[in-house]
Amino acid sequence: MALSLPDIRTLFDNFGSLAYSGEPVTQLEHALQSAALAEQEGADASLVAASFLHDLGHLLNLQGETPSARGIDDLHQYFALPFLRPLFSDAVLDPIRLHVDAKRCLCAVDPEYFGKLSADSVRSLALQGGAFSDDEATAFLAREHAEAALRLRRWDDRAKVVGMPTPSLDHYMTLLERVTLQ
Numbered sequence: 001m002a003l004s005l006p007d008i009r010t011l012f013d014n015f016g017s018l019a020y021s022g023e024p025v026t027q028l029e030h031a032l033q034s035a036a037l038a039e040q041e042g043a044d045a046s047l048v049a050a051s052f053l054h055d056l057g058h059l060l061n062l063q064g065e066t067p068s069a070r071g072i073d074d075l076h077q078y079f080a081l082p083f084l085r086p087l088f089s090d091a092v093l094d095p096i097r098l099h100v101d102a103k104r105c106l107c108a109v110d111p112e113y114f115g116k117l118s119a120d121s122v123r124s125l126a127l128q129g130g131a132f133s134d135d136e137a138t139a140f141l142a143r144e145h146a147e148a149a150l151r152l153r154r155w156d157d158r159a160k161v162v163g164m165p166t167p168s169l170d171h172y173m174t175l176l177e178r179v180t181l182q
Contacts, residue, residue, distance in 0.1 A: 002086040005180065008056070009173055015059045016169075022120035023160045027059060032166040033159035034152070035175075039167075043151065046091035049179045051152050052172045053088075054096045056080040087180050090145065098140075098149035099156060100128050105140045106153060107131035118160060 003011075016028025023030065035052035043051065057079030081093055103121065106113040108131045117125065125131070132140060140146055 001083065003083040005087070005173060005176055008053075008176065009169070011056065011059045012169055018059075020055075020160070021058070021124075023118060024162045025160050027055065028169065029164070029166075030156075030159050031055060032169065032172065033161060033164050034155045035172050036164070036166040037155035037158055038152070041151070041155075044091075045175055045179050046089065047095060047148050047152065048172075049088065049176055050092045050095040050148070051155055052176070053080070053084065053092070054099050054152055054156060056084070056096075087176075089179075089181060091148070092179060094145035095148040095152045098143065098145060099152050100124075101132075101140055102146070102149040102153035103157075104129060104132045105137045105146075106150065108134065108137040109141075116157065118157075121157065 012028050012031070016026060016031070018027050019025075020027050020030040025033065031052050031054075034054060035048050038048045038051040060083060061079045081097060084093060084096075103117075103125060107125065114122075114131070
């Protein structure tokens with residue numbers, strides 16, 4: 001079943017107020033902050049859309065508060081893709097799919113990265129397979145959209161700030177409309 005843009009809006013309206021897995025922001029605040037950081041750093045519209053939608057799988061596959069604390073990897077990076085594929089190109093979908101692997105890669109290639117992860121990101125990293133080996137990181141970096149996924153990951157990590165001003169949900173719904181497949 002494909003989602004429509006009104007369906008995406010309804011998901012955020014109905015579940016956006018849920019806590020974002022052990023972080024001090026809601027699911028909606030996290031999505032808005034991720035997209036706002038992408039816009040501030042000059043990302044193209046497809047990557048801003050990916051940044052906004054990267055955790056939509058959490059809203060489609062509700063696992064309760066902080067599933068990682070209960071040993072659950074909800075595979076959210078994959079869960080939303082079948083629902084979004086009819087609407088968006090790979091330039092939107094691939095960074096979403098790759099953003100967890102981007103965290104695993106950054107842990108392998110950036111010696112300071114792991115120390116900046118939140119407690120929940122550290123827990124989920126272990127469930128997601130841990131840091132990549134050197135060979136896995138090299139293979140990841142050669143993938144199409146890997147650079148976009150790394151950028152999205154860094155915004156994702158920073159999008160957990162209480163009270164951070166962002167554009168509205170309406171702003172990003174309009175952006176999604178602009179990047180949908182016609």
